[in-house]
Amino acid sequence: MELKALSVTELNKYIxxxxxxxxxxxxxxxxGEISNFKLHSSGHAYFSIKDDESKINCIxxxxxxxxxxxxxxxxLKVIVKGYIxxxxxxxxxxxxxxxxxxxxLGELHEKFKKLRNYLEGEGLFSPIYKKSIPNFPKKIGVITSPTGAAIRDIISVISRRNSLVNVYIFPTLVQGVNSSTSICENIDKINSIYDDMDVIILSRGGGSIEELWSFNEEKVARAIFDSKIPIISGIGHETDYTIADFVSDLRAPTPSSAAELCVKDLRDIKNFIKIRYEQSKISLEKNIVNMENRLSKLNPMNGRKIVENKLNTYENTIHSFKQVMDFSVQNYLNKAEFKVENLGLKLGTLNPFSTISRGYAVISNDYGTINSIEEVSIEDEIKVNLKDGHLICKVENKYKESILNGRIWPISSK
Structure with missing residues (x-):
């Protein structure tokens, strides 16, 4: 059986x-190792991966x-993932x-993701804990290497934008075994000694993930979070992200950007003040012109009439208040007088002397008024009060009023 011949295209498609x-x-x-790397204008990259004996083309x-x-x-030694x-x-x-x-570096990437997720779960990245950056800082602490390009860029930007700001440099290891400890120590030092420091810039230049790894350490993240002074991070290039960037109060893409975000340009401030001054001046001049125009329209006679009208209005108001007050006071006095008269009448009815004046008498002894025959004995002296004087009498008999066959029987006698 003769097989059908394939075209080159068919064979390549089959393969x-x-x-x-x-x-x-x-x-x-x-x-393997990258070789013949080329970045095309289209944005595609063409290169080869090779080892000691072979290579394969890649795109x-x-x-x-x-x-x-x-x-x-x-x-560069790399690990490439893809398909053939x-x-x-x-x-x-x-x-x-x-x-x-x-x-x-695969393990470092995994370690980075694990720590990032862990700290994020604790809330260290939450915006509610971010401290605000002061608008016009006077003292700025810079934690970085004293010999790197980052410190030169920061000083250059700050001195250009505002030469009145004081910059305090804290030499720090930003790479290597002891770098994370050095960073933490300087953060703690500034917080404990320099209580008048307005803001801290934590910075270093670009590098590989290994070179930036000290900024991915958990203790550095916690030192940043615990800082009472706001911290701006400016680490690496714009595409570099570290754990320190997530925890810091403000992340800048580069050290230069950190300095720009920290310090406002003095020229911009002066221009802003100048503009506001001109606006205030124009507004004040406009108000003065308006007041002058209003005053020019007034004459003494009109002013006098206005004042007299206002005085008359005030006088009428006071007179009305006086009438209302007089009426209220008189009404109150009338009510009070009526109450007093009623009380006098009530007291008159209770006055014992008014009763005596009608022919009655009030009998008493040394103990007080006598209301019952049970309160006296035979031979007791009693006092009889009349309207024009009193009598001293001696009790000879006591009679109990008892209607029995039309007679009043004595209770006792001598």
Missing amino acids: KKILTIDPILNNVSLK MFRNNVNLLNFKPENG SVYERDGQYQLYAQSILLEG
């Missing part, structure tokens, strides 16, 4: 199909290139790279 459905080749991780499309956090260079396929036009198989990691 591509075979490679595509292979589970290993469809998701492969390849480690990375623009959207994946833009996600890289470092600049690929020849000679065939470029049909040339009949050449190659690795289509989807991501590139520096070899040995």
